[in-house]
Amino acid sequence: MDYEWDDDILAFQKELRTFCEEFSTDLRAAEDQAGRDLVFKKVHGEMERRGWLRIAWPEEYGGGGKSPFYQFVMVQEFSYAGIPYGGLSVGSIAPALLNHGTDEQKQKFLPGILDGDITFAIGYSEPNAGTDLAALQTRAVKDGDEWVINGQKIWTSEAHVSTHLWLAARTDPTAAKHRGISMFILSMDTPGMTVRPLYTMSGVRTNEVFFEDVRIPADSLIGEQDKGWYTVANALDFERVSLAPTGQLARQFDRTLEYLKEERTEQIADKGTRQRLAELKIDLHVLRALNIVNASIIANRETPTMEASMTKIWSSELRYRLSSMNMDLLGRYGGLRSDDEGLTPVDGQNEQTYRGSPILRFGGGTNEVQRNIIAHRGLGLPR
Amino acid sequence: MDVSLSETQRLIQDSVKAFVESEIPFSRIREVESSGDMDRKLWKELAELGWLGLPLAEEHGGQAGGLADAGVLIEALTRRAVLVPIAESVVAAATLQRHAPTDVAADILPDLANGTSIAVPAVLEQEDSFKTWSIEVGADGTLTGKKYFVDYGGQATHHLVAARSDGEPGLYLVQAQTPAVTTSAVQNIGKVPQAIVTYEGAAATRVCGQDGYEFLVGLGRLLAAIQCVACSQQALDMTVDYVAMRVQFGQPIGTFQAVxxxxxxxxxxxLASRYLVFEALWRHDRGEADDTQIAVAKTQASRTATEVTMMAHQLHGGMGLVTEYDLHFFSLRGKQAALSWGSSEECLGLVSDTIEEPEQWL
Structure with missing residues (x-):
């Protein structure tokens, strides 16, 4: 038992803070989304230059070989500063390639992912395969040197801005449903693919993707044929520390508190208001504790199961509780959107988070499934 | 950063568990509970096994363990619902070791480690507040007045009394088994021996001032929080066992998703409460835990004890309420611990008192 952060982690945190402050300034100065995207691209390039994108990757994969706590503190700080860090391509696809790709596939995709030139959308969910993902029906059939894809994906966020798709498709319809799935990478401009937008109340665009006789070369298959389910399930350790960082919610709490202190001196003196803020603070400390437990297990080269699910549940449910309480404390002003310039407190962050908060509760494995995992794998309850 | 138990801590956990499971049947807990006294036989055994001196220095006959080690010990004992003043004793002994003048410490600590003396804190008065107690030490060095809710006050040989001298707060050591000290038992939900203590010109030795008092209250809160965690964990484990075995509609109710x-x-x-409490305890040992961090941990642990043990009852149905079954020990001791050293309401108040202060979220 040792709750002290090592000096090198604290020094790294300091470096990260300086970095994030600098780019936060650039971000505020950006005039529109195009300007912000440019800043994000600069952040990505600078992170790669400093070796941060792969700081905790194993050295044999060209990584920094640092402890998972480096990844942990980096994700915390970036999340606190509200600056995107690498996204799914660096966070999940690259590790899966490291784990399961051939040497050729690694050479083909990894440099581009790290440079930010190759970006991925994830093709998992289908209209009839959501929580029951293994029920997916999009087919991939071998035809000579090619695979032919037919079917449909949904909730394919970023498909309209990504260069590539990370696709799960059924390659053996006769096998048990978990056993006939394979993973593929395909370019988004492959003929036969149609992307249709779905606009959500959170303000984020997602998509449906349709496949009609989409032909891709044989070497698009990642990992073993029919073993795709296990390719996906078998994440690398350092991915898991980035699960549900405390940073963003902590920042929203800090900024709302700061606003109340400066602009609402009478309200902040009220016992009821103070206690509601205290409740949120305690909930954030619970999230912080769960995150640290998770990271500590990973740093000890063990695999969290129950703890990861607990962190995911707590974080996603705290999202709506915290943003809702902050909005309630701010009253009608709390409901103003970020695009109402001038009147909106805290840049409308609480309103925006509230609208987006349902996503993480059912996304990434619904919280109901997470509770099943805790009950089965953590507590050993019968199925 | 490593939240896992150290090898020593695992050893403490395993050996105490093995000891209580083989030596302390729940029938014994029932007997001790109805006697209204502490488990004196167990206290002697704990002394012989060296557990009472766990957080004390070797020169005092202790084992030089940390406060988190003591937390592991207290959790393991609480999970058997034993009635001994182990938490109270650790609070008093650790405070004496750190804050008492050398001669006072050297005089009493070896006896606390070998179990011949028992020291417990006596802080609260009728108003039930950790801030407004007002008992004064007279010019003749004696105490007169009353202390409330003193856990094991009637069993202890010494009380570590919160008192003022010329208005200055401090802690004073008082010999309890003398005619100047009388106790009357209080009946509480946890069936923990507890007393109102009346001091009438009781001789008091000064131990420390405000610093020592704050250390004592912080440690008291955290060890009560550990007991909350212990009762929650035990109630959870019993519930998991029960629902995996209890059959309704032709299958174990533990197969139902609602359950x-x-x-x-x-x-x-x-789990979250456990790590919040152990981190705060670990930091308190180093003088790094502020009141807010301790209050956050105690609020969460107190609520957890209530919520988890009450849900354990829900999932057990009628059987959980039957006194022949053992769940009630943990739901009742759990609520007692939730109230001890600052309820969730009091501790939430402490967190809100300092709400403006910036937080370190890493």
Whole structure:
């Protein structure tokens, strides 16, 4: 038992803070989304230059070989500063390639992912395969040197801005449903693919993707044929520390508190208001504790199961509780959107988070499934 | 950063568990509970096994363990619902070791380690507040007045009394088994021996001032929080065993998702509380835990004890209420611990008192 952060982690945190402050300034100065995207691209390039994108990757994969706590503190700080860090391509696809790709596939995709030139959308969910993902029906059939894809994906966020798709498709319809799935990478401009937008109340665009006789070369298959389910399930350790960082919610709490202190001196003196803020603070400390437990297990080269699910549940449910309480404390002003310039407190962050908060509760494995995992794998309850 | 138990801590956990499971049947807990006294036989055994001196220095006959080690010990004992003043004794002994003048410490600590003396804190007065107690030490060095809710006040040989001298707060050591000190038992939900203590010109030795008092209250809160965690964990484990075995509609009720999800929530609250409390305890040992961090941990642990043990009853049905079954020990001791050293309401108040202060979230 040792709750002290090592000096090198604290020094790294300091470096990260300086970095994030600098780019936060650039971000505020950006005039529109195009300007912000440019800043994000600069952040990505600078992170790669400093070796941060792969700081905790194993050295044999060209990584920094640092402890998972480096990844942990980096994700915390970036999340606190509200600056995107690498996204799914660096966070999940690259590790899966490291784990399961051939040497050729690694050479083909990894440099581009790290440079930010190759970006991925994830093709998992289908209209009839959501929580029951293994029920997916999009087919991939071998035809000579090619695979032919037919079917449909949904909730394919970023498909309209990504260069590539990370696709799960059924390659053996006769096998048990978990056993006939394979993973593929395909370019988004492959003929036969149609992307249709779905606009959500959170303000984020997602998509449906349709496949009609989409032909891709044989070497698009990642990992073993029919073993795709296990390719996906078998994440690398350092991915898991980035699960549900405390940073963003902590920042929203800090900024709302700061606003109340400066602009609402009478309200902040009220016992009821103070206690509601205290409740949120305690909930954030619970999230912080769960995150640290998770990271500590990973740093000890063990695999969290129950703890990861607990962190995911707590974080996603705290999202709506915290943003809702902050909005309630701010009253009608709390409901103003970020695009109402001038009147909106805290840049409308609480309103925006509230609208987006349902996503993480059912996304990434619904919280109901997470509770099943805790009950089965953590507590050993019968199925 | 490593939240896992050290090898020593695992050893403490395993050996205490093995000891209580083989030596302390729940029938014994029932007997001791109805006697209204502490488990004196167990206290002697704990002394012989060296557990009473766990957080004390070797020169005092102790084992030089940390406060988190003592937390592991207290959790393991609480999970058997034993009635001994182990938490109270650790609070008093650790405070004496750190804050008492050398001669006072050297005089009493060896006797606390070998079990011949028992020291417990006596802080609260009728108003039930950790801030407004007002008992004064007279010019003749004696105490007169009353202390309330003194856990094991009637069993202890010494009280570590919060008192003022010329208005200055401090802690004073008082010999309790003298005619100047009388106790009357209080009946509480946890069936923990507790007393109102009346001091009438009781001789008092000064131990320390405000610093020592704050250390004592912080440690008191955290060790009560550990007991909350212990009761929650025990109630959760009993519930998991029960629902896996209890058959209704032709299958164990533990196969129903409604039941599983309750259990998952119980486990989440218990695990989070455990790490919040151990981190605060670990930091308190180093003088790094502020009041807010301690209050956050105690609020969460107190609520967890209530929520988890009450859900354990829900999932047990009628059987959980039957006194022949053992769940009630943990739901009742759990609520007692939730109230001890600052309820969730008081501790939430402490967190809100300092709400403006910036927080370190890493």
């Amino acid at each position: 599983q999800h309750h259990c998952a929530n119980m486990a989440t609250h218990t």
